[in-house]
Amino acid sequence: MLLALDISNTNIKFGLYEQEMMRHHWVVSTVRQRTTDEYAMVLSDLLRHAGLALTDIEDMIISSVVPPLTPVFEDLAVRYCHKEALVVNHTLDLGVQALVDNPWEVGSDRMMTAVAAHHLYGGPAIVIAFSTATTFDVVSVQGDFLGGAIAPGLMISAEALSSAASQLYRVNMTPPRSALGKNTIENMQSGIIYGHVGLVQGLIARLRAEIADEGDEVKVIAHGGLAQFLAPIIPEIQH
Incomplete structure (x- = not known):
């Protein structure tokens, strides 16, 4: 079985695949201070609930944007699963190109997003x-990563507002x-939520205009922990 890991700043997502079918999926909080042994125990407990063990993992692939945790899970793969993990980075041939100034700066999560979206x-x-x-993340007709934009997340914006204004x-x-808004709470909710919606809509419009020469209709796809809240x-x- 193949274990795919998506290590982000907030959560670590585990997907356990048998051929092309995902059999199990788990999400745990990202804790940078945890050791190889601690994460091995977490993963072992999750697998046990599915009637499996660490030794059932035949291959492991890691996409990580948390550099301190990448070697932790590489070590876990070797010591507990007796396998070497495949780590996604800019040198790996994913069948798509990063058509940007510095390809090595592109996070593995963004490259995997381009691959998945095009597929x-x-x-x-x-x-x-x-x-x-x-x-x-902007993906071309051919599936190449063209670049994009990074903005503060909704929760970061909310935290900044409440912590900076007494x-x-x-x-x-x-x-x-x-x-x-008719009261302070509604004023803040309006500014934070609808302000973020406006940011997203504005960037969608600008990005669409800048890739108009791609020809076909540009699809807009959302994912992530807050997608179900914001997409509606x-x-x-559209997706």
Whole structure:
């Protein structure tokens, strides 16, 4: 069985595949201080609930944007699964190109996003990841990564507002009755949520205009922890 890992700043996602079928999927919090042995115990417990063991893992592939944890999971693969993990980076032939100034700067998560988006939906496409940051990845008709944009995520913006302004406080991330807030909570919810929606819509429009020469209709795809919350209030998002 193949274990695929997506190590992000907020969560670590595990997908266990048998051939092309994902049999199990787990998400744990990213903790940079955890050791190889600690993560091995976490993974072992998850596998045990599925009636499996670490030794059932035949191959491992890692996409990581948390450099301190990459060697931790490489070590886990060798010591506990007796396999060498394949780590996604700019030198790996994924069948697509990073058509940007410095390909080595592109996070492995963004390259994998380009591959997955083109495989599932074709191109051209704008793929938006709603996570710690809100990232926009632009994929060509051929599936190449053309570049994109990185903005502060919704929760980062909310934290910055409440921590920097002494008379403001944390509020629940639920859309207010309208953009015209009638109290402090609604004012903050409107600014944070609809302000982020406006940011996303503005960048979609600009990116669409800049890749107009790609010809076909540009698909807009969303994923990430906040996608289910934000996608319904952003009509430009199709998938």
